[in-house]
Each structure stands twice: as structure tokens, then as C-alpha cells.
Amino acid sequence: MRGATGGTNNIINGNTIPNAFNNTLFASIAVGANQDKDYRIENLGISNLTLTGVPRVQISGTHAADFTVFTQPIATITSGNNSVFVIRFSPSAGGVRNATVTIINNDSDEAPYTFAIQGGGLAPDINIVGNGNQVVSGSTIPDLNNHTNFGNANVTAGTKLRSFFIINLGGDILDITGVTISGTNAADFTITGMPSATVGLNNSTTLEITFDPSALGLREALVTITNNVPGKSPYTFAISGVGIDFDECVIGGSSIFKTQTFEGAVGTNVLGYTVATALGANPPVITGGTAFGGSRTVVSNKFLNNNSLQVTGPYPSTFDPKAKVIVTFDVVDTSIYQDVSFNVNIGAYSTNGTQGLDVSDWVTIFISGDGGLTWSREAIVKGNSNAIWNVFGGGTTFTNPFKGLDIPYEIQPTASSVGNGTRLLTLTNLPQVAQLQVKIELDVDRNDEIWVIDNVQLRGRLPVPKTWNGVAWSGDGLPPTSVEKAIFAGNYNTSTHGNVTACECQINSPRIVTITDGNYIQSAGRIVNNGTLNVQNNGSLVQLDDYAVNTGNINLTRTANIRRLDYVYWSSPVASFPVLNISTGTPASNVFKWLPTIAGNFGNWTTTNEIMERGKGYIVRGPSSFTNTIQPFNAAFVGVPNNGIFTPTIERGGYTGGGYPSPTNPAITVTANDDNFNLLGNPYPSAIRALDFLTENTNIEGSVRIWTHGLLPDVAFNDPFTIISDTIIVRMITLYTTEQEQSVVR
Template identity: 25%
Template structure:
């Protein structure tokens, strides 16, 4: 057990009270000992030890040394030993507490260290398990719910050993859990649970976690209701049920992370509200594609960003209020605000889930790509990237990531799906690194189907189109949705495609009357708002696939002509390269430029850069940036001399406050 440093305290620098006088020593003790005793190190829960020794005590029995010991680990108040101790014993106790050798301490080397004054010191492991209960709402008998997650966090200072996870009732541990056999201090893991009722009515159960922490076993209460297949009810589920944003500089906005709201029931889900609530609700913001109702078997998305207003841990929740059992449904939000001077890596995966749909057993899907970004201010050390979970052998990953990812840099992870058997298959890509929230995870899912399986199936990507701000009476750029027939028979459309609201087909789509198995076509949409404010619509497709009609929600905002013009946002607004050897070139750093205005941003002349800095050639900015779009500027640093080096990137454009400038700094060593 760690103890604070020890000091030999002498009043006013004197070797003993005889040299300064008893009045001086007494005054010093009165002024200093009481504050020391009140220190948190010496209170319950602390780890301090204070020994006050009064030597040459001729008036105590046996001519013993009198001493006062203050410690949270004292055997008992007022303890009196029947053994004889002298000044060498006190010296031996201090040396032993510090882990010092007593070989040169003469008589103290063989003296007892007075251990009888203390009880055994143990360090308890502590954990939190949140939430302590999971409610699954209504679920058709014999069918399996979406997984719900609880988080086990080691809040102690020693590693927790996990010896067992058991579940009772109509519940099962799902393959999305991340808990192994041990949990390091400060780390968390997820327990994933599904519900498959065997009968109608209320069904209860529990998850029990047996570990080495105080209060073991830890328990999660489980509730749900089994309903017959003839009962028409909505069932709402959020996936994931928590988002951890890690470290984020105060006053800056994180990349968005997505929660999917699904209606796995048999009746329409009526949504009365989606909001951020809780302690630091102002630090999180949400936008969503959900309307007032969600048809059975469909889903919508909630995008959340984190902009901490202060340093330290920040928490809140997304709450969805609806007509399903268990409302409101919540997803926990967490993150940490750090000052701009704090140098930390921040790992971000986008997207956080990959759904491969149906894939014939034994065949390999096309690759899907996940981007790992370091949005922090220090290098991200990557320990491993691997596939884990229930059906680990059905998914394969390759990546472009090295052992270190510079601040502002990114790399890619490509995943393919080759199911070994029919049915639902799941796993995850796990990235272990030195950022908050490690390991980071991407949920993988797909379904294995036999080669004899017939029938078409529809996949839409993206599942919704958001047009952002558009001046009333003007027409937006075209956006596309890709429709893929992931089934095993030709998909045919019955009737023409329908579109509603201030949205129109752009005439650039490629979908005809049918789509062959495995083939794709595109749907093209444009937005012409007729009034200011939020505008919504939907593309509706009637076909011969399950769950017809298919729908693509459409959203946009009409703005008045008085709010036109481009606007520039730079993130970050400066780049610091730290120390770099003279004559060598640093890793590339990136700045993202976003047009947050209402008209196209155009650049006049080339970008300029000064000092010992140069463009790296990896940027994506051309001659213009569309409304709501972004591009990247890449910079590298090659110092020509030692000492501080500064420079700037200068951009001339048609936005207010032009030219835009990005400050550059580094140091040659």
C-alpha cells in the first residue's frame, strides 16, 4: 500500500528541544501538529502515517520513549503495548514503512518495528454496475429482443478479477459484451443481455457478476413482458444504450455519434419527445431523423455531439418518450472536458456499427470501412485491433493503422463477412489504445442464408437524407440514396416511387422497374423549400420484398434570403507540432474546414503557408466548398534551426472575415 513521504521534523531546525528551549518546541508543536493530524492522509480512507517521538523520557515507566502515532490503520485508539520499546524501535518502524534498509542503523537494524500498533492494511477493489436494472418491455413469445447493455467500471486502485457471469430467467448474455476475466483500475466493460420470453406475462430474471470487488456478487435486475404473436404492440429499443465521448477540449464540439432507435414490435411507435436530460444536459446536443411515429420493423437515428462547458467529467442522457413499455427509453452520455493545454489522445470510430445484411453461407461480402480518427492533441498508441465476440470467425478485418496515430490523423479498418452458418451472426472490432474509453468497439452484424433461400431483400444506404439549410425558393444540390437487392430473387416495384413535402426526384436516379439479386440502383432527390423553418418529407417505394413499403425520410430547413452567404469554421484553429529534430519532417497534421453558411464558399488564389511549414499534399480542399460540406488541409513541419518556429496558413475566400488564418507552431531540437 502506497504511503506518502516521511520527514524527520525538528522544531525551528534544532536537533532537540534542549537546544532551543522547551517553550520554543512546545509552541512549534501546537502550531503544526494539529493541522497535520487533520490532513486527509490521516483520516479514514487516507494512507498516511504520523509518528511524534519524545526522547529521553526519564519519568515514564521503564525509562521508555513516549510517542504518538496517528494513522488510519492504527490497531485501536489508546492502544498500550506491554512490550518495551526505545528510540531505535521508532526508527526501525519509520525505515520499514519507507522500505529502507536498516543495515547501517546500528541497534535499530535488529529492533522490532512496532507492527503490533497497526492492523493489516488491505486495498479493497471497488466497482460500479450501471444501470442496476434493465427493462425490455413487450416481446413476442419465442422471439429474441435487441440487446441491452450495462457497464461494469473498476473505480478502485487494483485490478478486479471476474470469476463468473450468470443469468437467470428468460434472458441470455449476448455476444456484444466485452467483460473478460479481469478489469484494470479505471477501465470499464459491457454486459450485453437479450430477452426471449417463453410465456406471456411479466418475466423477471437477473445477471450476477462474481468478482474480487467489495460487495460481490454484483447484480442487475431484469424485467420484461411476453406477449402473444397476435398482440399488436410497439417495442422500442436504443442501440447502443450508452455513448462515451472521452476527452474533449472545453468549448469545442466532438464528432457526432449515432444511436439507433428501433421499433421491433408489431404496432406503430408513437414518439412524443426526444431530448437530452440530466446533470450536464447543456454539454450535449442531439439531432434526429425520427418523426412522430415509427412503423413496426423500422428504425431512425439520433446523432449526439459533445461540447463541454467546463473541465472534468460531464454526464447526461438522451431520453425518448413514447408509447412503448419502459418509456422513457434512455441512453447514457459521458465525456470529459479538458483544457486546451492538456495534451491527450481522443479515439473516434466512424461508423460505430456495420450491418452486412443477408450473405450466403460460405461466401464473402464486399468490404465495409470504418475510420479510426485521433481528434485529440497527443499521439494515439494502438496496442491491438482485432475481431472479438460470439461469431469471431465469421468476420475478418484488415487495417492501415500503425502502432501510433498522430493527433489529427486517421486510418481505416476494412471488414468483410463470411457466415459459417445460417441465422443472425454478430461480433465486434475492438481497438485497444491509450485513449479514454479504450477498448473502442464497432458492432458487427449480419445474417447467414442458405443458397436455396429465395426472395428479394432491400437495403437502403443511407436510410435518410438531410439537406440542411436552403434559401426559400431555391433548389439544393442533388443527394442520393443507394438501394441494393441483398436477397436471392429479382426485386420488382409495384407502381411509381412516391415523394412528399418540398422534395422532388432529380431525374438522375437509375432505378427502373426491377433490380436483380445483388444489384443496386440510385434514387436522386433535391430540395426546394417553399417556406422558412424545418421541412420534412419521405420517399416511399412499394415492392415485392418483406416490410414493403420501404421509406427514406427527408429533412431540410428553409431559410430566408437574409441569411445567405458562406461562413467558415476551422477545427482546430491552430496546429502545434511540438519538438522536431532539425532537418527532419514531422507527421502530418490536419485541419478541417467546414462551410457552415448558406452559399458556396469559393477561394480566390492559392492557399498560402509560411515559416518552416509546408502543405503535405493530403488535403482535399479544391476551388470551392458546398454548403454544409467540409474539406481538409494537411500540414507538415521541417524545422531549419533550433528553437521556437512559427508560421500560418492563409486562405482568401468569399466568406466574412477573410482572409482566414491557421496559426502554426513547433520547436526545432
């Protein structure tokens, strides 16, 4: 396979680097224009070459629609002959346009035959990235992952700064003519860093927005960016944040949480890796030794401690394409860290003092936030006309933020220099994600040139901790404060050791933490349970941050003193809990939920076996094994504790007329208000303040009534709205019984 006219060099099967010399690289042309390139399929074998694909030449990939096979080759090419096909490139947008050509055939070792093609559109383009993730124009739901959701900020003493990269991957200058913030709470968001008015090709600029809430709760606004990109002006996206009045964790200093020194260390903080080679590269070696790095005449160490990862080219002279070694590091969860950064020491050495690393010799750093599904080139360290430098000292340092744009920083020393290259490279502001991954590719051709990498680190900052060892708290021995993280590295019982108030909580395996009757643990932020967390009856697990995401199941017990025919109102404090698991000794026919309306009118009970919805109430009869004697019934809820703001659907019927006889008991009059009832429940693993509930929900009656019956049920009453005379009014919302049987509210 080769270009037919123009660039007539060979096209290697599997080639991923388009090249003008073999027609795989098209020109950059205006959007709407087109360019044709032709290709020759040659049969160098002794048998017929058959192209079996339908169509025979296929195009796929990101911008496949911009490339069309204008002329297809013939199906059968006899020995010694060839067939030509033509591809037309017509860019639909600005910037680099990529696709892959696939030719399915009967060749024994080159089927299918694939190669990359590329062209460029001469028009600007605009894309926005936050925290390494795309911010889509027109998006209306802010996201923590791309920083359009700013998270929490204290209304009296807190702000939150977010940076967004505005990228031009197009083929012309991007003009930014205005950036504004509008919407309900626009005054709470301020542009504290304006982007540049113009952005060059394959370049970016930074927009900085600061969130300073003026009130508690959700604060929302809209960002509008006017520009010169057809179809993308204005570029808009929603932003939000939450004003809070509680303490968040104080964050400690930066520390190493994953490292690779190539010294053979093992442990949970070691950053593992795998290696691969391409284009004839020698496998890397883990060794020490010396070579020329800080001088042309005196050798120096090629390591920091005892060993480093070293890559030497396979060829005795300069060769293109360069041989490549790929070092892929293990996936790391960075979601619990703040200010995540990546460090690596880099050295460039010569075995003879004459040679060194050249402009085409690269060390490329890739970052992925999704476990390697997609990669962004973040930095390229180059040589320059036989430049050399040590890995352990001298040289220069390079520090810049992660962008996630696949537009790498490019760093190179002065030509033929000694000790002028980038010895320490740092990328800051890495994504806080569950699957961060780093990859380093080292390109070098000559066997007298050496790339060296050493001391690879991931660093981050964690909340200041207080650790319980089973006997005492760390540090000053006092329990954590509201700005410290509680780590349970030993068993803990609140009756013995006291209540706990912390900014976050973590339970290590296999430790057991028990919250006893009348006690609590308050965690402003998330709860990470790798052990066992038991919440006994009337114990409370309290959280303040509505956006904290919990991990690990809890075991929560709630007790009701009932008879067999008593019904108890329940709601689930944990996620994904089956309603039938509340009482496995109760027939499924005696487990109900409330339907607010029947045929558009009053409500009634219906049996259910569903997963309990958060904030929804259910009613369950006592176990069949119970008698008419009151005894304790324990419901055991197991699951991830609920947290956040829940907005269950509230319904009512449309009847507004006068009273009418109940269809189930004509002796009872049903009014228009009898279709207003909804059965809700506390969705949290703690008590809630009834008065606060009423204050936040002003469109309800304004009282809660809790009761049990003093007499056993009477079959004379058969109506879903029956209220027995021994109701005890406590406070707030009215709750009603089913038929003759009364209820205990939990």
C-alpha cells in the first residue's frame, strides 16, 4: 500500500501517524472545501488478492463523515498488479479531523489492513474543560466532575475558585468577545480571571470564576461566552454552588500517596506499572550505572537511589520513526485527595559524551481520568541536538497545571546543552477521580542515547485526621473537632467512649463502630465504611453536607413495641432496601404503600413488594408469630446510609366539590380534602427536627399526630380514613390508619 500520486511512500499496516509523503496527511482547507488523495493497493504475492469488505475500503473513527471513498478499488487484484482508490476530504468543522481506513482482504498476515488519515479544517472551534472533563455548551445540570458544580462554601468565611480552560482545536483564530454571568444568584459568582480575547490554533486560555455565597442553600447562575465560532456562539453552561454554615475539614500539607522508585519496593503506596514496546524498541532496563549526563568528559549516576528505568535506542544511527517504550502505571483512586499532583525525574544521557538526545527524542506524559479509556497528552520533554542532563541534580524544573485538552506543554533545552534539560516535571491540579492513570512514552532511536526516569510520585492533601486506636485518640488524646477527620482504627462504642463530631468519618477494616441508644456520630462530610458500623435503636448517624457521597453499608436497627395486628409506618434510612425485608415474618399481603388518588379522587392502600423509595412511607403489619400481647419488634436495615436532599413526588386528586358518602363505608362522609394525603418518611439514619421540617415545607397542614390504639381493632369500622378516638396529638403532620387497625409512627 502506498500513495498513488503526490506522496508515494509506503503506508505501513497499522500506521497511526499520518504523513504527507504517503498521502495519509491531507491539507488544512476551508470548511466546505474538499481535497482528493489517491492510494495504490499492490499485490506483491503470487496469488490473487481479494478485497472482501463491503464496501471494499471503509472509513471509521472520530471524524469519519469528513472523509469519503470517492472511487473504490476493484475486488480482485491479480499477482503483480494494483488498483487505485480515491479518498475525498471535506471538513465539516475547524481543527484536526481524524479517521481510520480499513481494507478487509484475504492476505494471510495483513488482514485487515488499516492506517490513519488526517486533515484540517480552517475555522476556529471552541471547547471548554473543567477538572479535565468536558463542559458541554447548553448544559443545564452542573457537575462536580467538571467543576461547574462548585460544591460547598461557607457563607461567612469561605470562597471557592474554579478554573476552566477555553480551547481552540480549530484551524483559525478563536475570538472571545464577551464573558458574562447571569441568572438567579449571579451576584454570588464573580469572574476573577478573564480569558484572553484571542486564542491561537491548538491553544487555550483560562477563565477563573469565584463562588462567594451570600445565603445558605443552592445558588445557581449561567455563564455565557460569545465568540466567533459558527453554531457555538453563545457558549453557555450552568454553574451552581451551595452556601453552608458548618465546618469543613482543615486540609493538611501535601504528601506522597503513591510512588515508584524502581527499587523493588512493595506495599500499598507503591505505584505499580507495566511496560510495552513499539517500532522495534529495546525493552527498558531497571538498573543503576553511570553515563555522560552532567558533563561531556566525566560520567555521573543515572539514578537517584540505586536504580532507575532506562531506555536506550535499538539503532546505531538516527532512524525515523523512533522506537518507543510505553510505561503504563496502575489505576489510582484520587477522589479523596485535594490538590493532586504528579512528579517525575527525567534524565538524558550519552554513552560516549558526543551524542545526546535530539528534538525528535521525546518523553511524553499522558493522563487519563477514566482508567485509560481516553488519554490526554499533558507534557512532552524533548532533547535538542545531542543535549544531556542528569536525573538527580542540576537542570531545570517544570511545573504547570493539568489541562485535559490533549494539547501538551512542550519543553526542550538549548541545542547541544549540558545540564539544561527538564530534570523534574510536575503536573498540578490532576483530577479527583476514582480511576486516574498515568502513562509515559519514551521515544529514542540510537543505542548511544539514553532516557532515564526515576522517582515517580503522586502527591495530594488530605483532611487533618484524628485516629482512634481502640484505646485513645491520636495527638493530644482529645476527640476530633468539627474540622478534623475521625479515623476508627480500633473498635468504638459511643456508650463507652462518647459521641463523635467530625468533618468526615472513616472506619478501617475490620473495626466495629457502634452508635448506641440516645447517642450519635456527626460527620459533616462523607462516611467511608470499610469495617462495620452498627446504629442501634434511637441512635443517630448525622450528616450536614448534602452532597457528601457515602461508601460502605451500615446496620441500623429500629424498634417498635407492637401486637400481631398492629401496623407500623416505616421509611428506609439506607439505599436499595426491599420493603419485604422489614418483616420477613409478615405476609406480603400485609405490606402496603399509600396511593394518593384512586381514579382521580381519594387515596387508598395498595400492597407492594418494591425497593423502598427514599423519603416515601410504607406500612407493615406485625409478624404472624406475634400475639395480642405487646412485644418489641426489631427492623434491621442494611445498606449505604442515605444522605442529601430528597424531593418525593406529592400528589392529590382533582375533586373540589362537596362531601359525599365513602364508597367503602357510606356512613362516613368524604370531603374534598380527603384526597390530599401523602405518606412520607424520614429518609435519614438519624432523627430529624419536626419544627425544621415544617419550616421548610409551608404548604402542609402544620401538625404531626402520633398515636397507637388502646383497644384491639373493631371490625365494625371499614374505611381508609377511620380515626379511632384514642389518637394522641403530638406535633405536626396528620397520619391516618388503614381500616380498623391503628399505627405506630417510626
